[in-house]
Amino acid sequence: MDNKITRKRLSNFLSYEWILMLIFVLIAVTTMELVYSVTATRITAGQYFKYYLDKNLSSDVADFYIALGYEPDKNGKTFSYEIMKLGVESVMFSDEVLTARLSVQEGDVIFSDVTEEDGSSRAKALIDNYSVMPLDNLLSSAKEYLEGFKENGTLSEDLIVRHFNERMKKDNRFRTEEQKAAGRLLEIGRIQKLAKDVEDFEKIFAAGNEGLFFNYTKYAQTLAFRPDDEDAQILYGREVAAGRENAKYGIRLSALTYEGTDKKDVSRFFQKVDTGTAEDVIVMVFDFTSYQPDLQFETISFIDTILRECSDLLD
Numbered sequence: 001m002d003n004k005i006t007r008k009r010l011s012n013f014l015s016y017e018w019i020l021m022l023i024f025v026l027i028a029v030t031t032m033e034l035v036y037s038v039t040a041t042r043i044t045a046g047q048y049f050k051y052y053l054d055k056n057l058s059s060d061v062a063d064f065y066i067a068l069g070y071e072p073d074k075n076g077k078t079f080s081y082e083i084m085k086l087g088v089e090s091v092m093f094s095d096e097v098l099t100a101r102l103s104v105q106e107g108d109v110i111f112s113d114v115t116e117e118d119g120s121s122r123a124k125a126l127i128d129n130y131s132v133m134p135l136d137n138l139l140s141s142a143k144e145y146l147e148g149f150k151e152n153g154t155l156s157e158d159l160i161v162r163h164f165n166e167r168m169k170k171d172n173r174f175r176t177e178e179q180k181a182a183g184r185l186l187e188i189g190r191i192q193k194l195a196k197d198v199e200d201f202e203k204i205f206a207a208g209n210e211g212l213f214f215n216y217t218k219y220a221q222t223l224a225f226r227p228d229d230e231d232a233q234i235l236y237g238r239e240v241a242a243g244r245e246n247a248k249y250g251i252r253l254s255a256l257t258y259e260g261t262d263k264k265d266v267s268r269f270f271q272k273v274d275t276g277t278a279e280d281v282i283v284m285v286f287d288f289t290s291y292q293p294d295l296q297f298e299t300i301s302f303i304d305t306i307l308r309e310c311s312d313l314l315d
Contacts, residue, residue, distance in 0.1 A: 045291055049085070054091050057113065063269060080194070109303075110132075112281070128219055141289060200304050201303065263311065
């Protein structure tokens with residue numbers, strides 16, 4: 001039998017069998033895509049922790065990353081094992097990019113400027129136009145979240161594991177029994193760490209720390225510039241009626257002080273470009289609780305790290 005491959009035979013094969021070859025290639029590619037979609041770990045908005053540096057602000061990002069002690073897949077110094085990616089972005093020019101990012105819940109914290117210029121400030125504009133969360137609301141929401149894991153006032157590992165098993169059903173990180181067992185231990189550690197971070201965060205609301213906060217009533221700046229705007233009047237009225245008049249929207253970084261040599265000057269991490277200091281710089285939190293109910297409070301751990309690194313407030 002003559003099985004010799006000749007140019008003519010190869011040409012005939014390619015002429016008549018190319019459609020079959022193309023089908024085989026498409027099947028192979030589709031199979032690979034299917035395997036990837038089933039087994040790959042998809043990072044959710046909550047698992048990507050991102051903070052923004054507003055206009056006129058700069059940061060020593062490398063130094064700050066070291067302070068955060070970020071360790072993927074572990075319950076680390078700042079974040080839990082659930083934070084799979086850490087990022088930072090500067091808001092350089094227009095707000096269009098920031099608006100686009102936040103429309104898909106990409107962002108957790110922003111550092112901004114409260115300097116008043118012509119009767120307005122950048123931080124107030126952000127609060128009026130985006131979903132910025134008052135810090136006392138953040139605290140109360142975190143405490144309410146933790147209550148769901150308590151029995152008789154104490155954290156229950158059974159309740160933590162039950163919740164973990166339910167929300168991790170489609171998480172490809174925990175497919176085998178060995179992975180699930182390791183995941184349950186990580187989850188118990190996550191909740192225990194969060195409880196400690198929330199307890200520490202509550203300390204800053206003690207009497208005597210009033211100067212630490214940036215207080216503001218949402219829509220007040222908009223209303224000041226457009227006093228006849230009926231929509232602004234209604235929105236402002238709702239904030240007042242809801243008890244959010246002069247709410248604590250930010251922490252003033254310049255108010256972070258310490259004694260001794262084991263702390264760092266906060267301006268080493270964050271500063272205004274024109275002054276080189278943290279004067280008038282605040283940190284605020286975006287509210288995406290409805291999209292990331294279990295991970296919204298990583299923002300508390302983030303702020304706690306800044307407070308521990310740069311002040312005596314949590315000592």
